[in-house]
Amino acid sequence: MDFSKYHFVYNAAAHFAAMEKYPEGIVAELMKPGTAGLESLCWALEEMSVQGDLVRRDLGHDKSPTISAKRMQLRMMPRDINEARSIVMDGIVKGLKQSAEAEEIDEVLAEIEKKTGES
Numbered sequence: 001m002d003f004s005k006y007h008f009v010y011n012a013a014a015h016f017a018a019m020e021k022y023p024e025g026i027v028a029e030l031m032k033p034g035t036a037g038l039e040s041l042c043w044a045l046e047e048m049s050v051q052g053d054l055v056r057r058d059l060g061h062d063k064s065p066t067i068s069a070k071r072m073q074l075r076m077m078p079r080d081i082n083e084a085r086s087i088v089m090d091g092i093v094k095g096l097k098q099s100a101e102a103e104e105i106d107e108v109l110a111e112i113e114k115k116t117g118e119s
Contacts, residue, residue, distance in 0.1 A: 001080040006067055007052030008087055010095030014051045018044065027092065030085060041081070042069040044088045 018026040022040065029040035046069040053064050076084065 001076060001083075003083065003087055005065055006049045007056055007064060008045070008048040008091050009052040009055050010048055010088075010091035011051050011055070013054075014047050015095060017047055027089070030088060038073060038076075038081075039069075041084055041088060042067075042072040042076070045069065045072055045084055048088065048091050 021043065022029045026040065026044060030037060030044065032040065045067045049065075049067040053066050056064055072084075
């Protein structure tokens with residue numbers, strides 16, 4: 001599965017949505033075996049891709065594709081699970097990391113600049 005066409009951001013909106021959906025913690029849900037773990041992984045991918053697109057649009061860019069959790073459950077192969085889990089976990093770590101700037105937004109900007117040739 002090609003995740004590179006999506007933009008993933010774990011911002012405050014994603015964080016509080018995860019807290020509401022998974023009061024025991026999103027990371028604990030992601031580590032669950034079986035269907036429960038897959039469902040939480042697909043939910044997190046969708047939420048983070050929606051937030052990534054919203055950040056891009058706020059910066060003046062056109063709508064980009066986002067992930068559908070239901071579609072991911074149908075199309076994701078077992079070999080894709082580790083990559084998907086890494087995307088979500090890395091996003092969470094970056095989103096919760098204390099810094100003066102939101103690094104995930106900088107990553108989106110860097111990707112946009114790379115594609116448009118701006119600096």
